[in-house]
Amino acid sequence: MYYILLSIIFVPLILAILFYLVNKPQFNSMVFLFQVLQTFFVYVLSRSVIAGESLSYVIGQWPMGIGIELRLDWLSLIFVGMTTLGFWAAYLYCWEEKCRDAKYFFFITFLQGSLVALFLVYDLFSMFILLELVTILGSILITYKKDGYAVKAGLFYLLYNSFGMTIFLVGVIILYISSGSLNMTVAGEIAQGLSQQVHIRFAVACFFVAFSLKSALVPVYTWLPIAHSSAPSSVSALLSGLMVKIGLYGFMRLHGVFSGPFLSQSLMIVGISTALLGVGFAVLQTDIKRILAYHTISQVGLMVVGISSGMEKGMYGGLLHMVNHFAFKTLLFLCAGILITNTGERHIKKIRGVMASNPFLGIAIVIGILGITGAPFFNGSISKYIIKKSVEGTFVTYGLYLVNFGTLVSFIKFGQVLGGPSRYPFSIEWVKSLSIALVATLVLAMFPIGIVMGGRILHGEFFSYYNLLKESGIYLIMAIFGWQFYHRVVDREHPWLKAKATKTLGFQISNAFLIVYFLVVVIFTRYQV
Amino acid sequence: MIEITLSFLIFLIAAYGLIKDTNVVKSIICLNLLQTAVILIFILLTRPSGSSLPIHGFSPTAPVDPLPQALIITAIVIGASITALALMMTVKIFHYYGTLDWQEIIEKEK
Amino acid sequence: MIVRILLVILIILAILVVKEKNNLHLIMYFSIFSFTAASVYFLNYALDIALAEVAVGCAFVPLIYLITVSKQNVFTVLIDKEFLHGEDYQDNDLYKKLVFLLEDFCSYYTLELKVVTKRVRYYPTVQGIFRPGNIDLIVSLDEENNHLVITGNKSNIMIPRLDKMTRKYKNIDLIEVDEYEGLDE
Structure with missing residues (x-):
């Protein structure tokens, strides 16, 4: 078992170097064989975790607490499984264009190895190194297109995330000096125990700021629309599906540190304002990939609302929403990539007639849209319902209803690509259609899994038919109202509002937001935690 | 104690430099200054735990903690590689846009 | 005592970097900054870090900055x-x-x-x-x-x-x- 854990980290890295040295196109098809092997290893590891015991090994057989520890419990297993499935979709999608390009496979296989390692290590400094590595590889992959827009996006992403990681390093240093160990359990306990001291609170503030920068919460979200909309499609899908959730993984690993009343309340405020702001911007955009990028921001806000609610069902709801969001956001980004490649347009009003010319693609887009808006009988509704249940009774529920309404309106706008006569021939190669079929099956399969999870989490109040009918009724009313709202209000041309919404904030303003956010969090945690 | 405050002042000055300027090369230099300031904070914080070199049997007083030194070398190298990558992207941006001003590059979109 | 003087020199250099507009002058200030920081590391019994900082900050990084700025x-x-x-x-x-x-x-x-x-x-x-x-x-x-x-x-x-x-x-x-x-x- 120990060797299997080591091999799911190191086999991708060695294979990446082999791809680069052996520069032949025929060798690149080894990536599929390797991915089958990786899936098999993850399956073998998952059997022992599902049986109830979590694996934990120290590299080099040093005593526990001194060496680098690899731990596979249920949280890591969910993320490692998501990584494997996401990379299957990415490899199948980009195979046709890039089968001769050995460097692309070098970078993307290396990224898979580092992501799997990031979700397995259990001490703070290894997490810092792997986070920097993931940032560097992500920015190289964003600029792979060699466009002007892509290079801008990559540079902004790299510099801004490096700033965040430097703040994370400050926190790691202070925790190490106070506790003498870098292990996450030990450091977390010391941080909880000594949380009256000023410098421990400063370290907690540093972690708070760094993780919220990695997952693009308000006010440090400005790197995400630029980066996700200028990257190649398979890389966009990976970024939105996996790498945005690294910050949330950090929040959940150190959740003992973040569960004081003040911090969880402020996290809830940050989460709900992120969700509202994301949806508000998404309704006014006209570029396909930017709509999807702003929706990523808003759904991440929903996950943060779930995690910070202080109740156990909120945590499980947020985690379920992470998996669901990974499934349908990957599907939507891959379909958007096919739309752009076939028509050469990115403006959403100029693409029409998908359902008429390629029903397979049309059905995939419909599944994605119904999933993300939370239609009944799709997986999105279950996780949104659990999150709603966990914040019941506070004013946050109204915010959640507003977010769902906004999501519906903007996806009605997105769904316009389906109608109309076919102007462009949408043709997909069979390998790409395999990847889309894989992710669509995942979306559909999450629904029964979601029902089983929902039953376990909410223990019976989940299955009351009155609540389920009420939720479906609300969805239908919102759909009809949203359609009318879209036609009367949003569809008109508001040039001033559109100019404000599509304007990108610059590097200086983003840094100013980050510094102000950091100082505010430090000053507030000085007085109460 | 006063030394740590001085290092934190370097951190704040470099952060202010990131906000105020609009030159890409200066942003990257300020990021390097930021990382050096953090490493300074680390070394000044671990100093009181000992007062001689971390070599076994070198002197009768207690040696400084050698673990942070390994971590810091890694952090320095990571900072250098990020600088190299960012400068490569800067060269490409200059060839496409003819300018190295953040406001011209990012805010003049589409 | 010497460490405090060196830290004050570092602060002055950082302020100069923020105020300067010429790209080539910035590289020079950065090299001096890195060298002074390496001497601070030396005086705090961290010798291998001082070696790494000199190698990276006074040789490698100014070289790549010079190549960038000259293009x-x-x-x-x-x-x-x-x-x-x-x-x-x-x-x-x-x-x-x-x-x-x-x-x-x-x-x-x-x-x-x-x-x-x-x-x-x-x-x-x-x-x-x-x-x-x-x-x-x-x-x-x-x-x-x-x-x-x-x-x-x-x-x-x-x-x-x-x-x-x-x-x-x-x-x-x-x-x-x-x-x-x-x-x-």
Whole structure:
């Protein structure tokens, strides 16, 4: 078992170097064989975790607490499984264009190895190194297109995330000096125990700021629309599906540190304002990939609302929403990539007639849209319902209803690509259609899994038919109202509002937001935690 | 104690430099200054735990903690590689846009 | 005591870096900063970190900054030799006017002019020529009207400035080629 854990980290890295040295196109098809092997290893590891015991090994057989520890419990297993499935979709999608390009496979296989390692290590400094590595590889992959827009996006992403990681390093240093160990359990306990001291609170503030920068919460979200909309499609899908959730993984690993009343309340405020702001911007955009990028921001806000609610069902709801969001956001980004490649347009009003010319693609887009808006009988509704249940009774529920309404309106706008006569021939190669079929099956399969999870989490109040009918009724009313709202209000041309919404904030303003956010969090945690 | 405050002042000055300027090369230099300031904070914080070199049997007083030194070398190298990558992207941006001003590059979109 | 003096020197250097505008001066200040920081590390019994900092901060990083900054003062112009009749294009009247104009332009913006001659084989789209060859401007001759046709990248900020300078000359036309966001691969 120990060797299997080591091999799911190191086999991708060695294979990446082999791809680069052996520069032949025929060798690149080894990536599929390797991915089958990786899936098999993850399956073998998952059997022992599902049986109830979590694996934990120290590299080099040093005593526990001194060496680098690899731990596979249920949280890591969910993320490692998501990584494997996401990379299957990415490899199948980009195979046709890039089968001769050995460097692309070098970078993307290396990224898979580092992501799997990031979700397995259990001490703070290894997490810092792997986070920097993931940032560097992500920015190289964003600029792979060699466009002007892509290079801008990559540079902004790299510099801004490096700033965040430097703040994370400050926190790691202070925790190490106070506790003498870098292990996450030990450091977390010391941080909880000594949380009256000023410098421990400063370290907690540093972690708070760094993780919220990695997952693009308000006010440090400005790197995400630029980066996700200028990257190649398979890389966009990976970024939105996996790498945005690294910050949330950090929040959940150190959740003992973040569960004081003040911090969880402020996290809830940050989460709900992120969700509202994301949806508000998404309704006014006209570029396909930017709509999807702003929706990523808003759904991440929903996950943060779930995690910070202080109740156990909120945590499980947020985690379920992470998996669901990974499934349908990957599907939507891959379909958007096919739309752009076939028509050469990115403006959403100029693409029409998908359902008429390629029903397979049309059905995939419909599944994605119904999933993300939370239609009944799709997986999105279950996780949104659990999150709603966990914040019941506070004013946050109204915010959640507003977010769902906004999501519906903007996806009605997105769904316009389906109608109309076919102007462009949408043709997909069979390998790409395999990847889309894989992710669509995942979306559909999450629904029964979601029902089983929902039953376990909410223990019976989940299955009351009155609540389920009420939720479906609300969805239908919102759909009809949203359609009318879209036609009367949003569809008109508001040039001033559109100019404000599509304007990108610059590097200086983003840094100013980050510094102000950091100082505010430090000053507030000085007085109460 | 006063030394740590001085290092934190370097951190704040470099952060202010990131906000105020609009030159890409200066942003990257300020990021390097930021990382050096953090490493300074680390070394000044671990100093009181000992007062001689971390070599076994070198002197009768207690040696400084050698673990942070390994971590810091890694952090320095990571900072250098990020600088190299960012400068490569800067060269490409200059060839496409003819300018190295953040406001011209990012805010003049589409 | 010595450590405090060195830290004050570091603060002064950081303030100088924030206030400076010339790129080459910044590299020098950064090297001195790195060296002073290495001496602070030395005085705190962290010898291997001092070695790493000197190697990285005084040798490797200023070298790559110098390479970057020195590539930024070059303005590359491609003369389309096929349209300018072989070897005697340098006597062409319009061409001399253009070279005079370009040298004026480059000395105003402190750039260095570099002239490249090559055959243009395909239509000058942004992806075709401008990117791989790192070229800023393409010059060719329109024979019927005896105009010089200059093609430039629209998102390059030097091209609108050049446009202002050439607007008063009737014999020189400036075409701006737009860059579309590439189809993602």
